[in-house]
Amino acid sequence: MTCRSLPLVFKRGFAQQSTIESSVLIKKNFGARQLILNRPRRLNAIDMEMVDIIYPNLRAWEASEQAKIVFLKGTGRALCAGGDVKDVVNSLKDPAKHRDLEHQIDTEYDMLHFMGTMKTPYIAVMDGITMGAGGGFCSFAPFRIATENTQFAMPENAIGLFCDVGASFFLSRLDGHLGAYMGATSRIVKGEDALFAGLATHFVPSSRLEALEARLAELDHATHDMVHRAIEEFEVERDHTPGMYTLQGKDRKRMDECFKHEKMEDVMDALKEDGSQFSKDTMDAILKRSPTSVKITHEHIRKGSRLSLKECLQMEHRLWQTVPFSHDFIEGVTSHVVNKTQPKWNPSRLEDLDLEQDIRVRYFHANVKRRLHFTHTDDFHLLPFRRYALPSEKEILEVKKVHRTVADTVAWFEKDRNGKFGVRQKVEDVLERKSS
Template identity: 40%
Template sequence: MLRQSIRLATPSKSLTAVANNRLRVMQGWLGARVNMSTTSAATAPEADVLHRKQLSSRTFILNRPKALNALNLSMVRNMTPQLKAWEKSDLCKVIVIKGAGDRAFCAGGDVRSVAELAQSGQKDVAMDFFGEEYQLNHMIATLKTPFVAILNGITMGGGVGLSVHAPFRIATEKTLIAMPETNIGLFPDVGGSFFLPRLDGETGTYLGLTGQRLTGIDTVFAGFATHYVPSERLPALEDRLSELETDSHEVINMAIEDFVSEPQPNHKYALSANRAAIDRCFRFNTVEEILAALEKEKTPFAEETIATMRRMSPTSLKVTLQQLREGRHLKIADCFKMEHQLSRQFLEDHDFVEGVKALLVEKTNKPKWQPDTIEGVDRETMLSAYFRNQPSKPLTLTNTTTWTEYPHARFGLPSEEEIRRVVRGEVQGSGPLQLTTDEVVEVFAKKTGGKIGVREKVAEVLSRKVEQGPDGKLKWID
């Protein structure tokens, strides 16, 4: 009947009208769907970590700029499986991590949420954050795929853990790095027991106990970063990395070197003036001895350092010092396992919850530590509680790879230990050397292919650590 009606109608007009009507209805419906989709996309919250693919590079973007990209468990669980997938991909030649915005790479872990869980009795849930965070840190440390961390802004605590174990760490003029955990009743974790003792001299002990900040190119001189690139060059650098068709660490290092900047004329490493005092005072194995040594200095630096340490959690100071002394001799996997046990004990005790409450929640900046003096923390009790108890639930790492020294340390500036060996003629195959300071500088400039910052770093170390004997030979001052 319907077909007959259509045939009886004028075909050219009736069929065209029906088709046009249906087309208008369909266009309207599609338009509504498009608008609904657009509205939904505009209102849906973005992920806290974004993933980007560009040619051969893969990028994590920490995407909580209003929270200074502070790391939470959701972000850890976002990155971990994706990192595993990229590690297995033949198309991925380099992995990059950076923060959204230009204020922070990552200002630390979400310790406020962890402390709230601990205070409410959910300590096992709180431990999930530490455990999974350390697993991710260890994974970054042991990746075969080159990993580049761009530290453009504040980088503290958990942000250091996401970057410092990587072969390439890029600082900019906006970089600010610190490990301020003793200030909130915690300890410098995320592998701090491994990387801090391996900084020059007692630099790591000083930074771990005091939470002192370093900025810009000073983070390269200290060993936190491997390269200094002005922030305006970062987009071009990222494009260059994405164009590489190899996963060779050497090639990636050369690509980054094309974008680095010379240190500013007459720039002086921020810690240089006090490095000798830092080594003298922080070489001891008890906090009391360190404070006594600082008191003997009778300098503004020493007085300020004493005042800073007296504000910190006494328990945190003593645990941190022991942690760093233990970590100096441990492999990186064992450091994370030790820190996992330490974090569990901190959740059981008073100071961590108290520190977070006073500094981050109520913001009174007047935590009531227990004990409230360094002298009041019994060393044997501390050792028994934090270091001698067998862990009830030890940390399980996703792979067995480990080592005692960073395998890619050559991409950073030379360490004081490397410079000492050259001065003393202890480099394998070199025999005893008689070099001038200029010649020592040239040895390292040649060895690193003229890496920017090498001359300044070596010259600064030599100015503190060598003297010329009557025979003209350089003598290293221990």
């Protein structure tokens, strides 16, 4: 896991890249436009200089009739491992830099909303490490392509922040309580798991990506459905044998049973009572995280499930005006990233934090000065193009009411999803779990 997985870093006057290749490459191929994150030695970690390249281009392409498709991808072994948290901490410590940091957060959250509401088809290629801000840049795209190299995670709790960049929206929309589990544990989801979890819409072998990009560039009038059908041509075949699928069966059922609780103390009690190796490993992971961060993340994922995209981003924007100034964020970054030591959280235990007073009143209902303004006015509660992904548990259970047998339900979804890989595996897993 990388600890550079948090929001973008603002660096006015940053000159390091001026004598070398740009930190974001812009490429055009017929109607296709590509944003290529180009800091491979830093795992394409985002700073404000990069945002100042990405966002104006996105806005220009959205307004252009010549730009038919937008790609986001990275060089090296990552799409994006996040942002540079050391610079964020330095900005927090220097009052003279607070305004720059405020500009950074305001711009980032407007851009995330813009990415989610673009009319131009937007494709995020998660070929490698995709964490923190990288996850946010992908999770609102209509097309989120996973490969055998994908490693997706939201590890902010490990350094005393909270799962941000829209995680309150996209983690809370995952099946059951999978999002709460991922947020609390910083679980890394690899390969096909990203497709089964709903983090990705398509699974394409990395060896086919270049040909896929060429095919998409040929589309003269690229509607979202046309883009989807083109990507399907390059997806793995229906009979593809997946790697180890870990988010299913009994462990997946344990996630829902244990993480359904409002309070993290009750989640931990449920894990302890379960007593399985999965539950023990989950408890160990949570206990290494900042208790404050774990509770804030759990609360905002639960709240986010009832909010729209705009409302989720506004909630996180408010949290960014309080959480980073608390003890644990500076302690977490200084210990993990700078000194390579174990942080000393304060408070050090989940039970030392009262959910109402210490979390809701102090962070969620704090008086803050800034309000978030959006370039686009569109809003939604569910991703508009979720039909391109595998069916959700809710969809599967609804169809099962009509098509009584598992086989008939599988057949219905395989026809509906055009023989998409993963349909059979997911439908069978959901129905088996729900019937046991």
